[in-house]
Each structure stands twice: as structure tokens, then as C-alpha cells.
Amino acid sequence: MTTTQVPAVTSEVIAIRPGPPLAGTVTVDGSKNAALPLLAAAAALRRPVQLANVPANADVQAMLTLLQYAGHRIARPVGEPNTVLVLSSDGTRIAPELFEAAARIRASYYLVPALLAAHDRASLPWPGGCPIGERGMEQHFRVYETFGDRYAVDDHGYTVEARNTHNGSVSVMLPFRSRGASIAAILRAVIARRPLRLGHPNLSPEVTSVLVALQAAGWSAQANERLIALAPPASASQEPLAWTVPGDKIEAGTLACALAATGGNGRIEGVHSKDVAPMVAALRWLGVPVAAQENALTVHAADTQPSHHPLRAIASLSPGGLDADFEPPLMALTLGLPGTHLFADTINPGRHGNLLPQLTRLGADIHEISPTQCRLTGPQRLTGAGVEATDIRTGSALLVAGITAHGVTTLGGLEQLRRGHADLPTKLRALGADICEVTP
Numbered sequence: 001m002t003t004t005q006v007p008a009v010t011s012e013v014i015a016i017r018p019g020p021p022l023a024g025t026v027t028v029d030g031s032k033n034a035a036l037p038l039l040a041a042a043a044a045l046r047r048p049v050q051l052a053n054v055p056a057n058a059d060v061q062a063m064l065t066l067l068q069y070a071g072h073r074i075a076r077p078v079g080e081p082n083t084v085l086v087l088s089s090d091g092t093r094i095a096p097e098l099f100e101a102a103a104r105i106r107a108s109y110y111l112v113p114a115l116l117a118a119h120d121r122a123s124l125p126w127p128g129g130c131p132i133g134e135r136g137m138e139q140h141f142r143v144y145e146t147f148g149d150r151y152a153v154d155d156h157g158y159t160v161e162a163r164n165t166h167n168g169s170v171s172v173m174l175p176f177r178s179r180g181a182s183i184a185a186i187l188r189a190v191i192a193r194r195p196l197r198l199g200h201p202n203l204s205p206e207v208t209s210v211l212v213a214l215q216a217a218g219w220s221a222q223a224n225e226r227l228i229a230l231a232p233p234a235s236a237s238q239e240p241l242a243w244t245v246p247g248d249k250i251e252a253g254t255l256a257c258a259l260a261a262t263g264g265n266g267r268i269e270g271v272h273s274k275d276v277a278p279m280v281a282a283l284r285w286l287g288v289p290v291a292a293q294e295n296a297l298t299v300h301a302a303d304t305q306p307s308h309h310p311l312r313a314i315a316s317l318s319p320g321g322l323d324a325d326f327e328p329p330l331m332a333l334t335l336g337l338p339g340t341h342l343f344a345d346t347i348n349p350g351r352h353g354n355l356l357p358q359l360t361r362l363g364a365d366i367h368e369i370s371p372t373q374c375r376l377t378g379p380q381r382l383t384g385a386g387v388e389a390t391d392i393r394t395g396s397a398l399l400v401a402g403i404t405a406h407g408v409t410t411l412g413g414l415e416q417l418r419r420g421h422a423d424l425p426t427k428l429r430a431l432g433a434d435i436c437e438v439t440p
């Protein structure tokens with residue numbers, strides 16, 4: 001950073017200044033949202049699992065602590081900080097700290113099957129996570145009921161009790177493609193060792209990576225847009241398993257937006273490009289050349305002209321749809337690109353209420369059509385200001401916006417950003433961003 005004129009701060013912030021186009025090569029971490037269900041799947045299988053490429057973000061750390069409170073042992077091979085060994089519960093009692101700690105993350109709901117397997121009962125608080133609107137769980141309860149379980153809810157949380165009265169195949173038809181409920185159904189089938197037919201499933205990489213992990217454990221798993229069909233292996237095994245967390249598609253998409261926003265050229269490694277396909281399609285539509293290799297993306301935004309195409313970024317749970325978490329960094333990018341661009345996120349109805357006021361502080365002019373739909377016309381000139389990461393993706397979008405805003409942007413609320421990314425600012429800095437941490 002070439003200036004010391006950072007506004008006074010009262011809590012830790014990141015200060016960002018615009019600079020030359022970003023350039024270079026960077027490798028993404030493992031995906032938080034894929035690591036969380038894989039850790040829960042390891043616990044549900046009650047078989048030793050070595051999980052590689054585990055990211056060091058706060059939500060994953062929280063999940064590892066929850067597994068320990070639930071009686072599982074966690075080990076790390078010496079010298080391999082991103083590898084975690086999950087060793088199954090020895091049947092000890094659940095630590096009382098579990099309840100309070102589970103309220104910190106949304107994904108604590110993935111622990112229900114593992115708790116049922118070990119204790120026939122799961123009592124958990126309403127999940128936490130990003131404050132992005134009403135975030136229901138009733139489809140999870142429908143899944144558990146279909147397996148014969150009972151559940152009860154109160155103001156503090158919910159309890160599921162296993163009633164293993166049935167055998168044979170279980171069929172569940174989801175009314176919408178909930179990722180959480182899809183994984184709940186899969187893990188519930190795992191602990192029951194019953195075949196599952198899950199209709200109208202979520203097929204995001206976070207779900208399919210659990211299916212691939214179960215295949216490595218001997219389960220048969222087929223998935224298409226209509227159905228996930230799962231069946232247990234003929235005999236149980238206690239052989240250790242080795243799984244790998246896929247690279248973080250959202251981190252990769254955010255870094256691609258940052259490269260594009262500055263007109264830079266760079267390479268993002270460690271992500272399956274098929275996981276980022278909807279983001280790549282949006283970038284190309286906007287006139288940003290992106291080459292997709294199997295495990296890397298190359299962004300060539302230098303010396304290219306924007307397309308002037310209007311973007312329609314509609315968050316979707318459908319196969320091949322635009323993941324809701326891609327929307328915020330895309331919104332930050334399009335503020336700098338010509339055209340009138342439309343954004344809609346009805347999946348997370350509180351997202352725009354978080355993101356838009358923060359972008360407005362930077363001078364963005366965004367027309368709210370409704371609480372979940374907005375339109376903006378670019379290019380707009382943004383000016384540095386103090387902003388707040390009110391949820392993970394609002395934080396990463398503000399990093400993209402701050403890189404292009406004139407003057408100094410200070411980003412607070414870093415605990416939200418760190419829930420999802422171990423160190424996104426360092427990755428941006430590796431690409432040449434003028435960025436530093438400021439403590440009060």
C-alpha cells in the first residue's frame with residue numbers, strides 16, 4: 001500500500017486501494033461447503049476417513065470442533081495441515097458444549113445422521129450461518145419422518161429420534177432442490193444402510209462429491225436430474241477411506257471476477273472447471289475471455305473489450321444453474337461493465353438486503369425492483385468508503401468492488417469473510433492487489 005491515509009478504524013479491517021490490473025497464478029483452497037458435508041459423512045459412516053484439501057476457514061474449524069464434542073476423534077498427519085483424519089465415535093457421551101457451538105454454523109444440520117447413528121437421538125439448536133433471510137429446515141424433517149424418525153421443535157432448536165422400525169428401500173421426493181435436505185436424505189440412508197431413491201435432488205458439486213465419497217466406501221450411487229439412487233454395499237467394512245475436498249468453486253469465481261474487474265490476466269488453479277461453468281458462462285457473456293482447463297481457469301481480461309451484453313444473473317438450485325453464492329461477486333464486477341444487468345436471488349431472500357446497502361456506500365447506484373431482484377447499469381464509478389462484510393459473499397463482493405473503487409476502501413466484519421475463506425485477501429494480494437490488514 002502506497003499511502004498511510006487510511007480512515008480511522010475501531011476494529012480490525014482490510015484496507016484496499018485500486019492498483020494495476022491483477023496478474024499471476026493462484027490456487028484456491030478446498031471448498032467450505034463441500035468439506036462440511038464430507039466431514040459429516042465421515043462421521044455418519046463410522047469408519048476412519050482421511051480427508052485431504054480441508055480448508056482452514058472458521059466454519060470448517062467449527063465443524064471439526066463439533067465432531068469432537070460429538071465424540072469423534074480428529075487427527076492431522078504431521079506436516080500435512082490440510083489433511084484431517086476423522087476417527088469414529090467411541091460411544092462416549094456428547095459434550096454439553098455441542099449445543100451452543102452448533103448454533104454458530106448453518107451446516108450443523110448435517111450432523112443429525114451421525115448423532116442418530118451413535119446415540120439414536122440428535123438434539124441441536126437452530127442453525128446459524130449467514131444472515132441472508134429466513135432459512136428453513138422443514139424438508140430435512142420430512143426426510144427424517146420418511147425414514148420413520150420422530151422430531152420435535154421449539155424456540156431453541158430441534159430433536160430427531162431414530163425409530164428403526166422399517167427396512168428396505170426409502171423413497172423421498174423433494175418439493176424443491178434443497179442441497180441441505182438432499183444431503184440429509186443421503187446421510188440418513190447411510191446410517192440406516194437402506195437403499196434410497198431421492199427424487200428432484202440437488203446435484204451441485206457439494207452433493208455429488210458426497211456421492212463420490214460414498215462410492216469409494218462401496219455404496220452404489222447413480223444421479224441424474226430426476227433421481228439419486230443409492231444402495232449400500234453387500235457387507236460392512238472398517239477399511240480406512242481417503243477422500244479429497246474439491247477446490248472452492250466460489251473462491252475461484254470470486255478471484256475470476258477480481259481479475260476481470262481490473263482487466264487483468266491470471267490463472268486460478270485447484271478448481272474443477274465444470275464446478276464453475278455457470279460463472280464462466282456469465283463472464284464470457286460479459287466479454288471476459290476465460291479458458292477452462294480440467295482443474296484450472298485462465299482469465300484473459302487485458303486488452304479486451306466488454307461485450308455490452310446485459311447480464312441476467314438468476315440464482316438457481318437447478319442442475320447447471322447459477323449458484324446463489326456466485327451472484328455477489330458478479331454484481332460487483334458488472335458495476336464496472338457497460339450494460340443494464342439484472343440480479344435475482346429468491347433462494348437467499350435476505351442477501352440483497354445485506355449486499356446492496358454496502359455497495360451503495362461505495363457510490364453504487366442499484367435499483368431495487370423487489371427485495372430479491374435488482375437492476376444496475378454500468379459502468380459506474382465507485383469511491384472508497386468504510387464497508388462491512390455482513391455475510392461471507394457480501395464480504396468477498398466488497399473486496400472485488402474495493403479493488404476498482406477510487407481511494408481507500410476499508411472492509412470490516414472480517415469474521416464473516418473468514419467463516420468462508422481461510423485467507424482470500426492474501427490470494428488477492430498474491431495477484432498484485434494493494435491490500436493490507438489494519439488493526440485499531
Ligand SMILES: CC(=O)N[C@H]1[C@@H](OP(=O)(O)OP(=O)(O)OC[C@H]2O[C@@H](n3ccc(=O)[nH]c3=O)[C@H](O)[C@@H]2O)O[C@H](CO)[C@@H](O)[C@@H]1O
Pocket residue numbers: 033036106107134135136137138139140141177178179180181202206317323324325346347348349
Ligand atoms: C453450508 C452450505 O452449503 N450453504 C449453502 C446452502 O445453504 P442452504 O442450507 O440454505 O441450502 P438449501 O439448498 O438447502 O436451501 C435453499 C433454500 O431453501 C430453504 N430451505 C431449505 C431446506 C428446508 O428444509 N427448508 C427451506 O426453506 C433455505 O432456507 C434456502 O433459502 O445452499 C445455499 C443455496 O445454494 C448457499 O447459498 C449456501 O452457501
Ligand SMILES: C=C(OP(=O)(O)O)C(=O)O
Pocket residue numbers: 033059105106107128129130131132325392393420
Ligand atoms: C451462505 C453461506 O454459508 P452458510 O450456509 O454456511 O451460512 C455461504 O457459504 O455463502
